[in-house]
Amino acid sequence: MTTLYWEEEIETLPRVGLESIQLTRLKHLVARVYATVAPYRAKMDSAGVKPEDIRSLADLRKLPFTVKDDLRDNYPFGLFTVPMEQVVRVHASSGTTGKPTVVGYTKKDIETWAGVMARALTCAGATSRDMIHNAYGYGLFTGGLGAHYGVERLGATVIPVSGGNTKRQITIMQDFGSSVLLATPSYALNLADAMAELGVDPGSLSLRVGIFGAEPWSENMRDEVERKLNIRAVDIYGLSEVMGPGVAMQCLETERGMHIFEDHFLPEIIDPDSGEVLPPGEQGELVFTTLTKEAFPLIRYRTKDISRLIHEQCVCGRTMVRMEKIAGRTDDMLIIRGVNVFPSQVEHVLMGVEGVEPHYQIVVNREGNMDTMAVKVEVSEAIFSDEVKNMEKLTRKIQADIKDLLGVTCKVQLVEPRTIMRSEGKAQRVVDNRKL
């Protein structure tokens, strides 16, 4: 197969050239951030590091980390480095305490993002002749719009179908001839099952490849999607804080790892406990520094995603380092049907319901292909009623409040007091039964 690149020169640049570009950009970034963003300057000052101390890529480790709490503390726009009149778009993702994490983009940032996304689509073999079915959610979530602009940049045709309404999606796939599918892997399986129910043979569709991300998925799940939809299934990685989808992308030539678009996103793997940079090839927490972002750059942002970098060059000819499929998280964040869920958010909702005590447990299962979340709530005297309708009203209220804050539909299960498992006196908040 002839490999297609979107930006061949940079994607296949020898490492030494790439690293030289990275260093120039890093120096420029650190100087600019130090000069314009007070919280960064304060952190660097207290770490005793000045922009001129960054003389090599190895000096990156002198810089302090940025964590999600920094984003929350400076909510909503405190870490932006440009005046708001230069910010042309914001996105937001759910935070741990109900306040979202807000990210901003300049016109150039949107162009950069569309560019890396076009590279990602090209990695999956997409060209301007493709009909691209974008089933990522449109809105504050970066998935839908991020992918959308990449498709337009590529010159392919984007179908901005967003999530939901599965039957209509299948009709569109049949009638429009969708050839590339962008979705969460669980939604892809959902589509496959719906096709089976409707008697639609996936082999009769034009669908060739699926680009799946925004939630953890296993190799087994990849096999299942490929078999059921009769397509190649490739992995995409991104997170809104760093950019959105298009930070890293698997190519068709390898089953192992996603190319990180390193001229824009500089990766490190650290020991999540000590914060030390780990030797090449070791598994640890993925950390990103954004080298080109204007509105909302990040220095050494701790993603809390666990991965490993693959330094050997890929057969596709791209010289950019690969990251392995995300192996897990360093925190208690759950990803349910593509939505980030923190147990503390569920707790926040429960505390807002009068009489509900903070005894709860989140149980996550994968039923068929869809993740389901159940919240077990202990029934205290304060919320107990002898009338079924009152108890049902309570469960409906909790359900609606969780849906409002987190955007996830869950089942509320009322349980007797002191029945939620407590290990060493501390309640076990999450039971994740998904086999990933």
Place this chain on the structure above:
Amino acid sequence: MHVEQIAVFLENKSGRLAEITATLAYHDINIRALSVADTADFGILRLIVDDVEKAKKVLKENGFTVGITKVVAVEVADRSGGLASVLQTIEQERLNVEYMYAFVNKSGENAVLVFRFDDVDRAITALRRDGFTILSGDQVCAL
């Protein structure tokens, strides 16, 4: 003159009802009447017992969520039309019944209807006016 009823939250798992009745039996508490409301996910057990305070205490000690509610016990002759006549009054008064259950007393001559009204006082006034016998908690237990 209402009757105090004990309500117990029942998680949907086997053996819970047996544990409640065993707890009450161990403490010599006699159940006069009971009903279980069940949904797909949980149940609510409602009991009329001879010692409400003691029952509440021992059930709570055994980890159950317990509530006490006021219900109205109406005695009617155990023959056809007994319930219908009471319901006629309830209908005419537009009393809202949350739920009800019934049992027959030992002599077999009378039936006792237990009603959960949202307005207990108005219900008692209306039922008395129409000549129905309202039983006290002690009377229910003495049957």
